[in-house]
Amino acid sequence: MTDTPTHQTWIILGASSTIAKAFTRSVAATGAHVILAGRRMDDLNASAADAKARGVADATPIIFDARIPDTFQAIIDLAAAQSGTLNCAVFVGSMPTQDAIDADPALVDGTISDSFTGPARFLQMLAPVMMARSCGSIVGVGSVAGDRGRVGNYVYGAAKAGFATYLSGLRNHLGRHGVHVLTVKPGPVDTAMTQGLGQQPFMTTADAVVADIHNALRKKRNTLYTRWIWWPVMTIIKLIPEPIFKKMSI
Numbered sequence: 443m444t445d446t447p448t449h450q451t452w453i454i455l456g457a458s459s460t461i462a463k464a465f466t467r468s469v470a471a472t473g474a475h476v477i478l479a480g481r482r483m484d485d486l487n488a489s490a491a492d493a494k495a496r497g498v499a500d501a502t503p504i505i506f507d508a509r510i511p512d513t514f515q516a517i518i519d520l521a522a523a524q525s526g527t528l529n530c531a532v533f534v535g536s537m538p539t540q541d542a543i544d545a546d547p548a549l550v551d552g553t554i555s556d557s558f559t560g561p562a563r564f565l566q567m568l569a570p571v572m573m574a575r576s577c578g579s580i581v582g583v584g585s586v587a588g589d590r591g592r593v594g595n596y597v598y599g600a601a602k603a604g605f606a607t608y609l610s611g612l613r614n615h616l617g618r619h620g621v622h623v624l625t626v627k628p629g630p631v632d633t634a635m636t637q638g639l640g641q642q643p644f645m646t647t648a649d650a651v652v653a654d655i656h657n658a659l660r661k662k663r664n665t666l667y668t669r670w671i672w673w674p675v676m677t678i679i680k681l682i683p684e685p686i687f688k689k690m691s692i
């Protein structure tokens with residue numbers, strides 16, 4: 443979160459996500475205004491009511507579908523009408539199993555839209571509004587899966603890699619205009635997305651991820667691995683020579 447004393451607004455993209463809900467609860471407690479953007483209005487209404495009970499200045503549910511760019515402009519307009527500091531946190535993403543994608547290659551398009559191109563296009567539209575105010579933060583949630591293409595989920599990984607590269611360039615651009623961009627790379631988190639996958643290594647919770655995000659925002663970090671152990675783990679995984687890596691099933 444930015445540390446300016448002005449009125450804070452957070453656009454929360456993918457507000458029905460488990461991690462987004464934990465994030466919404468955390469910013470609600472600070473009295474910010476939250477714009478809850480997602481596909482399921484019933485769920486967004488419930489989150490808005492919960493945020494109001496926790497002390498938000500206001501909570502506005504609004505439709506956002508990463509695959510329908512026509513839903514983007516109304517959110518930008520709503521955000522632009524708010525005074526003070528604008529911030530945006532992106533939690534949108536989908537992870538069909540690699541087996542499902544192998545059986546239906548059309549799932550590639552949706553996976554890339556949900557986790558990369560939809561959010562990137564939205565942020566591209568939002569960027570001028572934030573630049574004009576010379577403040578605010580963007581939190582983009584990628585994944586450790588984007589650090590190297592693995593046999594088990596390389597389409598999702600490719601989408602997250604694309605999004606992380608996009609965020610790196612956006613940071614380079616917006617950093618010159620006073621806007622902070624934080625790339626978050628979680629390992630496995632106990633959420634709807636990981637239901638049915640069984641126990642995963644270094645599994646964490648949505649609340650722990652959100653606490654790490656706020657810590658990274660305070661320190662104006664560029665990239666956050668959460669849990670922290672994923673930074674050395676992924677550093678090693680990225681160093682494995684390709685002739686060896688291509689035979690591994692990690």
Ligand SMILES: NC(=O)c1ccc[n+]([C@@H]2O[C@H](COP(=O)([O-])OP(=O)(O)OC[C@H]3O[C@@H](n4cnc5c(N)ncnc54)[C@H](OP(=O)(O)O)[C@@H]3O)[C@@H](O)[C@H]2O)c1
Binds near residue numbers: 462584628
């Ligand atoms: N859980 C993990 O282990 C893990 C690890 C690394 C990174 N991440 C990332 O963390 C973020 C949050 O995920 P989560 O773990 O909280 O899982 P989640 O509860 O399944 O959240 C995924 C969110 O993405 C939304 N979404 C998917 N496609 C969309 C579309 N076309 N338009 C709008 N919204 C769409 C879903 O909306 P609906 O509710 O409408 O389906 C849901 O709100 C995702 O970007 C995910 O890739 C998660």
